[in-house]
Amino acid sequence: MRFSLLALALLSTTAAAQAQTAAPAISLDTLKTVTQTLSSDAFEGRKPTTAGEDKTIAYLIERFQKAGLKPGNKGQWVQDVPLVELSVQSPSKLAFTGGKTPVSLAYGSEAVFSTYRVTPKIDLKDSEVVFVGYGINAPERGWNDYAGLDVKGKTVVILINDPDWQTMTLDGPFGGRAMTYYGRWTYKYEEAARQGAAGAIIIHDTEPAAYGWGVVESSWGGPKLEQDTPGDHEDQSQLIGWIQQDAAKALFASAGKDYAALVEAARHKGFKAVPLGVKASASFGVGIKRQASKNVVGILPGTAKPDEVVLFSAHWDHLGRCKPVNGDDICNGAVDNATGTAGLVALAEAHAKAGPSRRSMVFLAVTAEEQGLIGSQYYAEHPVYPLAKTVGGVNMDGLNIVGKAKDFVLVGAGKSELEEMVKPLVAAEGRVIGVESTPEKGSYYRSDHFSFAKLGVPMLYGESGDDLVVGGKAAGAKAAEDYTDQRYHKPQDEYDPNWNWDGALSDLRIYYGLGRELAEGSGWPNWFKDAEFRSIRDKARAGQ
Known part of the structure; x- marks a missing residue:
């Protein structure tokens, strides 16, 4: 049956109160222990297919068993995810010729590049360069930066984010300040490949990218993992990469073009x-190195409808070894995402203590999120439990370790009925629904819930906002900025015994309540009518 939003809200209010009353305590000790263990140097940054993965998988299986879960993949704890590792070897400089002066960019400090193609050699030679603005082809929005253009064999230079990212409201052809998927770097390369481009180069700009050049350099500096699929990705561009904004300005000057004027022009239909x-x-x-990584799958079987599944997800992986800072080359990924993985274990413990629910609950720790949501994409495309039977769920990517917030932010708000269901749970915590402070970051498209959303499954991605109980919005914004600038995707993202877990515990109680409500209920929350994933869900459910 489908709930109307009013009925859904009324039922949610009652169920929320019951869930809060009956909820076992979320274990703070579990959060601390699992986070500290997974982010220790012994796990070497948890990069997939390394010795750090082996340790991580063994530890998660141990913790899932101890929590009371059962193996979730036909009697097995893991799902193999076929990967191919591609590493750039002996890169040349990225050279641009034919302008007023040659422009030659050093690999790492001025440009980074790689390939999706599984081939032993990439040789991009004398490829004509075209500036394609934001590189977007969105017919439903009447926007096509490739209109009338043939870029086969050429190299396209692309701006990051959407054309209206500088709009401070949420009004505009691409949602104003809020990034759409068209703004993500992954989309830019996908569309360039569809257009036949031989090379696709994104101009880095810190504000619309939402991170500095150091994050690009560390994320792209080592071997990259991709799904190992038939065809060896020969349909992709030969070369994909980024260049520093100053390097782009030098390139445009060499070409006799006004960089600022062209960037401004690209903003307009x-x-x-x-x-x-x-x-x-x-x-x-x-x-080229072919190998498999692993998703870890645990289940609490349901009593009345065991074939219907509520999903909790978090990615266990991080970057492994990366660019050293003060001699430290291990990107430990304590916040990102040892905390979320610890939250997954703690929720499994709490639900197991509460006893089985009507529907089954699946706890999925996925691999290779940092490589482009590969583990969750693989599960979504090869689900252990059919997506048409997956009711919905919660994804966790980085818990709040700076103190309880007054607000709870729905990332990418306005998409699904889960948002209505969660509101009473937020209120029960004495909190309010807040507005996403940095929608330009496109966070909705940057974690594993998106893999399920694309195939129709509603997944909540909500988290503490910046309005902290102690210090307010100023303190929250300062903490967020400090993490992004000083620790995100760097060796400094390490466990700190002085963290304040009050905010994480509050968020986890909300996740617990929503998951329990879904698992004890019989409804099928859907996407809102204007959400891009609604038709996919409707089609899947119609076949049941």
Whole structure:
């Protein structure tokens, strides 16, 4: 049956109160222990397919068993995820010729590049360069930066984010300040490949990218993992990468183009791509290593409807070894995402203590999120439990370790009925629904819930806002900025015994209540009518 929003809200209010009353305590000791263990140097940054993965998988199986879960994949704890590791070897500089002066960019400090193709050598030679603005083809929005353009064999230079990212409201052709999927770097490369581009280069700009060049350099500096699929990704561009904004300005100057004027023009509908009159060249070897990583799957079987599933997810992986800072080259990923994985274990413990529910609850620790949501994408495309039978769930990616917040933010708000269901649970915590402070970051498209959303499954992605009980919005914004600038995807993201877990515990009680409500209920929360995933869900459910 489908609930109307009013009925759903009324039932949610009652169920929320019951869930809060009956909820076992979330174990603070579990949160601390699991986070500290997974983010220790012994786990070497938890990069998939390394010795750090082996330790992580063994530890998670141990914790899932201890929590009271059963193996969730046909009697097995893991789901193999086939991967291919591609490493850039002996990269040349990224050279642009044919302009007023040659522009040659050093790998790492000025440019980073790689490939999706599984081939031993990439040699991009004298490829004509075209500036394609934001590189978006969105027919439903009447926007096509590739209109009338043939870029086969050419290299496209692309701006990050959406054309209206500088709008401070949520009004605009691409949601104003809120990033759409068209703004994500992954989309930029996907569309460039569909257009036949040989090279696709994104211009880095810290504010619309939502992170500094150091994050790009550390994330792209080592081997990259991709799904190992038939065809070896030959349909993708030869070269994908980023260049520093100052390098882009030098390139445009060499081409005799006004960088600022073209960036401004790209913000407006009807923008026409501009050939720069220069050619790009770069070459590098590609180390190829095929192997498998693992998703960890645990289940609490349901009593009345065991074939219907409520899903909790978090990614266990991080970057492994990365660019050293003060001699430390291990990106430990304590907040991102040892905390979320610890939350997954703590929720499993709490639900097991509360006893079985009508529906089954699945606890999924996925691999290779940092490589592009690969583990969750693989599960969504090869589900252990059919997605049409997956009611919905919660994804956790980085818990709040700076203190309880007054607000709870629905990331990418306005998408599904889960948002209505969670409101009474937030109120029961003495909190309010807050507004996403940095919608330009496109956070909704940057974690594993998106893999399920794309295939129709509603997943809540909500978290503490910046309005802290102690210190208010100023303190929250300062803490968020400090983490992004000083620790995110860097060796400094390490466990701190002085963290304040009050906010994490509050968020986890909300996740617990929503999961329990879904698991004890019989409804099928849907996407709102104007959400991009609604038709996929309706089609899947119609076949049941």
